[in-house]
Amino acid sequence: MITPLDIQFDLNEALDYYYTLESKFQHLKYTPDANLLDGSNHKISNFYGWGIQSNLEDLTKPCPPYHVHKNGSNVYRNTELVFGFAEKITLVFPEARQLGIAVHPPGVEIEQHVDNDEYFKIHIPLISNLDSYFIFGDKMDRMLPGKLYAVDTQYMHGTSNKGSTNRVHLLFKIPRNLLTTTLSIKGIL
Amino acid sequence: MMPYLQKYEIIDTGWKIKPWVKIDIEKLKSWYTNLEQQYGDWKFIYSNHKHMWEKDPGDATGINGHVFQPDTSWYTLCHNSNIEGPLPPERSMSLPEYQDVDDHNLNPRKCFNGYGLDVVRNLPVRSKRVVVSITTPGTKLAMHQDQPDKIRFHITLKTNNRFKWVIDGEDIDIPEDGWIYLVNTSLPHYIHNTGDTDRISMYGKVWTNDVL
Numbered sequence: 432m433i434t435p436l437d438i439q440f441d442l443n444e445a446l447d448y449y450y451t452l453e454s455k456f457q458h459l460k461y462t463p464d465a466n467l468l469d470g471s472n473h474k475i476s477n478f479y480g481w482g483i484q485s486n487l488e489d490l491t492k493p494c495p496p497y498h499v500h501k502n503g504s505n506v507y508r509n510t511e512l513v514f515g516f517a518e519k520i521t522l523v524f525p526e527a528r529q530l531g532i533a534v535h536p537p538g539v540e541i542e543q544h545v546d547n548d549e550y551f552k553i554h555i556p557l558i559s560n561l562d563s564y565f566i567f568g569d570k571m572d573r574m575l576p577g578k579l580y581a582v583d584t585q586y587m588h589g590t591s592n593k594g595s596t597n598r599v600h601l602l603f604k605i606p607r608n609l610l611t612t613t614l615s616i617k618g619i620l
Numbered sequence: 621m622m623p624y625l626q627k628y629e630i631i632d633t634g635w636k637i638k639p640w641v642k643i644d645i646e647k648l649k650s651w652y653t654n655l656e657q658q659y660g661d662w663k664f665i666y667s668n669h670k671h672m673w674e675k676d677p678g679d680a681t682g683i684n685g686h687v688f689q690p691d692t693s694w695y696t697l698c699h700n701s702n703i704e705g706p707l708p709p710e711r712s713m714s715l716p717e718y719q720d721v722d723d724h725n726l727n728p729r730k731c732f733n734g735y736g737l738d739v740v741r742n743l744p745v746r747s748k749r750v751v752v753s754i755t756t757p758g759t760k761l762a763m764h765q766d767q768p769d770k771i772r773f774h775i776t777l778k779t780n781n782r783f784k785w786v787i788d789g790e791d792i793d794i795p796e797d798g799w800i801y802l803v804n805t806s807l808p809h810y811i812h813n814t815g816d817t818d819r820i821s822m823y824g825k826v827w828t829n830d831v832l
Contacts, residue, residue, distance in 0.1 A: 576789030
């Protein structure tokens with residue numbers, strides 16, 4: 432379900448990007464609001480993130496990094512957050528869609544669910560801890576900062592940060608018909 | 621690429637940071653206030669004292685080195701000489717006349733006195749190269765490792781909730797709580813003050829084998 436990719440990147444550059452969002456783009460930081468499609472048992476009250484690509488009509492409004500906004504369309508467009516490390520991602524993965532950063536503080540749990548099976552997801556952990564898990568059924572996996580992982584999200588999956596520190600992932604979707612090609616990419620971002 | 625970004629062996633200490641020795645933090649803050657008042661002109665300020673470097677350790681891009689701000693500053697508290705005034709905190713990159721012979725002793729300077737010196741002298745192990753670092757907003761230390769034969773002790777004198785340490789991929793806070801923390805600086809670590817206020821700490825080296 433989780434496959435590490437043979438792609439290296441500079442974690443220093445990725446952290447710089449994330450902390451630039453934290454310090455200079457608070458106005459685009461998404462926090463859960465009334466426009467969140469929910470009705471689930473997710474524990475996300477302190478969750479936040481940035482939609483680097485947005486499906487909202489107004490690109491100056493905060494967009495969640497997940498496809499969960501009531502006013503969101505199916506079309507994603509680049510926001511002003513596409514620069515630096517994020518821009519590099521869009522150049523190496525031109526089919527990347529819904530690029531975003533998700534911050535799961537301690538206690539955040541995403542209940543198990545399935546995503547749209549037209550896509551799979553790439554996760555790039557930037558910050559994590561040993562008690563932060565990706566859960567598939569009764570199997571729990573860890574993703575380590577500094578690697579890229581392909582995640583097959585057509586199967587039931589969820590996350591849980593049981594640690595005492597934030598878990599920060601950069602993530603995006605790729606069309607499923609590019610799965611084999613993506614898994615075969617080797618090199619340095 | 622700056623020499624301080626060299627990769628080293630990681631020492632498995634079993635922890636990334638750990639509280640080590642409890643101190644009177646208010647007394648140490650008071651000592652720091654006195655340091656500022658009495659030795660303010662001994663403060664090495666990045667933009668004011670660039671002429672003291674043989675090679676400037678800063679890299680404004682943040683790709684090949686640390687990002688210092690004009691007001692990023694340090695008090696070099698230990699030096700095996702009688703030189704007065706500001707001294708570069710990174711000896712290996714300073715001009716030869718500001719370097720010293722490392723005899724592995726503490727070598728406190730005149731500005732290192734009172735409770736600040738007592739704290740370090742009362743550590744359970746020997747130490748050296750103690751510095752006060754004023755990490756101003758925007759200052760960033762690129763991901764790096766320190767030589768594994770010595771790790772660091774850190775005392776936070778002032779911080780903010782947007783000052784970030786990432787150690788071995790984990791967001792770790794070294795709180796302003798009156799503990800001296802040991803930090804396994806053989807692990808890759810990254811520091812970034814994304815807040816609006818200074819972060820001030822005292823740190824120094826201890827021999828890894830002495831604390832394990």
